[in-house]
Structure formats: C-alpha cells, structure tokens
Amino acid sequence: DAGVTQSPTHLIKTRGQQVTLRCSPISGHKSVSWYQQVLGQGPQFIFQYYEKEERGRGNFPDRFSARQFPNYSSELNVNALLLGDSALYLCASSGGLAGGYEQYFGPGTRLTVT
C-alpha cells in the first residue's frame, strides 16, 4: 500500500510569494496533520484536519492556511512568504482522532525562500 505522499519534493520561492503544498494520506485515513520542521529543530504542529474540518491549529500566523478535500487529501497554503518560512513541511495521516491512532508521516516538502 502507498504511504503518505507529498508534492512537490522541493520548492524555491521568493519573499512575498505564495506557495501551495499538497498531501495525499494513506488510503482510508481521514485525519491529516501538517508540521513545520526548521533545520535543527523538532517538527512544530501547524494544522489538523479531520473529515474536512479543522480540528486543531498551532501557533502560526494567518498567512498559513489549509484545507482538506472530499478524498481526504490536503493542501497547505502560505502567503507572503518570509525567509523564516524556509523549512521542511511534513504531512502526517492517521486513521482517526482519539485512542491509539498513530500518525504516519510523508517524506516532506523542502521549501526554500530566498
């Protein structure tokens, strides 16, 4: 079975531009979470979507937004890019919300802002 997939793999953008990152969860998984991992740090939670509804938001500015589609895939959008947005963006999917559901991570999208 295919794991979590993310596209694109790498991306280079200029300050002030906008970017859209995409994630396809494992088949049957309805929960998708997004994380930002700055070089040398642990991942930071950005958003969680479950059944197309936002279920959690981390401490990120409104320039960050996301949505989940009927097929449970998800997009993360970042507007007005800053140099500090350069990071590895990870998507994770899980089969449910509560209980012992574990998250499965994709390979990430490496975003470089110049």
Place this chain on the structure above:
Amino acid sequence: AQSVTQLGSHVSVSEGALVLLRCNYSSSVPPYLFWYVQYPNQGLQLLLKYTSAATLVKGINGFEAEFKKSETSFHLTKPSAHMSDAAEYFCAVTNSGNTGKLIFGQGTTLQVKP
C-alpha cells in the same frame, strides 16, 4: 499544556554499545508518548508508542522505552548499537483525546562510531 525535553542534542556511542536517549515530558493529562526516527532528507518513522497499556514498550529495530510516571520520563534504549542506527531521534507527546497534534522535542542526533 504539554511539552517534551530531550536531554542531549548529540549522543555518540560505539558500535555494539548501549544506546540511551533521554526524554522527559510535561503533561496535565495522561500522555501518549512516541519515539520517531528521521534519516537525512526523509520523513519521520515511528519507532514505538506508549498509549497507557504496558509501561515497557518494545518497538522496531530492537528499540524499547519505559514509561515512568514518577519521573515523567520515556527514555529510549537499545542494547547494542548498529551503524544503521545513526539518525535523528524525536520524542513526542500528545493525549488520548486527539492524537493528531504531536508536540515534539528538539531531537537527539545519534552518532555510531565503528
């Protein structure tokens, strides 16, 4: 609020030696705890998880961790290090109500010397 502290950003061991990576957590509710491994330029792979069952948890690749509530710790161990264990290790905490929002530690880089 929940948080994770990983003691030691870099740990170096010889091949065949004991691996001990330390993780302490803070949580106002019963925690779920996880250890993930990240190889260069890859996403995160789950090593093991604690979800309020047995306090000694066995994971993949010979790793195990023990949940100690009195010490608020969840240290990761492996009896004998292998060269392939060299990677970045992250401890993470969440709660049973929603496992889609993981709070990660800063990570520990494990170096294995021949």
